[in-house]
Each structure stands twice: as C-alpha cells, then as structure tokens.
Amino acid sequence: MEKKLAQLLFAGTVLLASSGAWAQSVANTEVRYDKPEQFTDVSFDQRKREEILKELTQHFQKLGATLPAGQHLQIVVTALDLAGREDPRIRSDNDIRVMTGGADWPRLSLSYVLEQDGKTISSGDASLSDMSYLMRMNRYSSGERLRYEKPMIDEWFSKTFGVGRK
Secondary structure, X not given: OHHHHHHHHHHXXXXXXXXXXXXXEEOOEEEEEOOHHHOOOOOOOHXXXXXXXXXXXXXXXXXXXXXXXXXXXXXXXXEEEOOOEEOOOOOOOOOOEEOOOOOOOOEEEEEEEEEEOOEEEEEEEEEEEOOOOOOOOOOOOOOOOOOOHHHHHHHHHHHHHOOOOO
C-alpha cells in the first residue's frame, strides 16, 4: 500500500512540474511562465526548456535582488523568442542556434507588479526586443546560453525600476 501511495505522489509531482504555469520565487522576486510549452523556438524537449527557464528566472532574481528592501517583484513571462534560429540540419545534445542579424532578434513579453510593503507601487506590461542584438557590445560571454536576451532584460529592468545593471 505504501509503495502505491509513493507512486501516486511521484506521478502527481511529475504532472504538476509539467503543467503550463511554472513558477519559482526567491526572496523578493517571483517569476512565473504562462504556457512555456508554446514559447517560440524554445526547445520542445522539456528538460532543455526547463533549463532555459531556470536560467532566465535566476537572471530576473539576480536583478530583483538590487531592489530596495521591502520591495517584492512579481513577473509573468507570457512570450519568449530566443535570439537566432535552430538549424534543423544540425542535431546535437546542445541546441545550436544560427544568428543572422535578420528577423531573428530576441523578444520577450511580460507583465509585472512591484509592491512595497504589500502595496502595489508599479505595474505594467512590457514587450522587449533587441533588433540590433549582434551589433551591440555584449558583456556576457559567448558561452552563455541567454547571451543576447540578458542585456535586453538588463536594459528594461534598469529603465523600469532605476536599479540593476546599467
């Protein structure tokens, strides 16, 4: 009987983990994803998709840590289109993305709520994109998976909240 219960609990956990909304919260920043399985050209492989979303969440949380004490940021990412395109002719364990500088720039849509001591002080929707992502100086290393998305997010965060990396 205990083995059956353990199996049911495990199955429920797997179903919950693979549901459409995925959330992670650390200290003062909470990040959720609305229907991440529908994000444009984010890997269909669940493990790879979760790795990308985890890295994106950690970046938002790192920026959120620069907010003043007592502030809490909630972000819901509603769309994500990574820079470049996967080349279907190239298959490997790692996704290989081809950057052309054409219509393959990174895009991200989100909504956010910033609270101070439980009261909303700022909220809104944002559509981020960086059409000149290949022409800018980029301080992120070439080995970073979200090398082109992070500067775009940094710029939005700095302009919107007046803190973070500039």
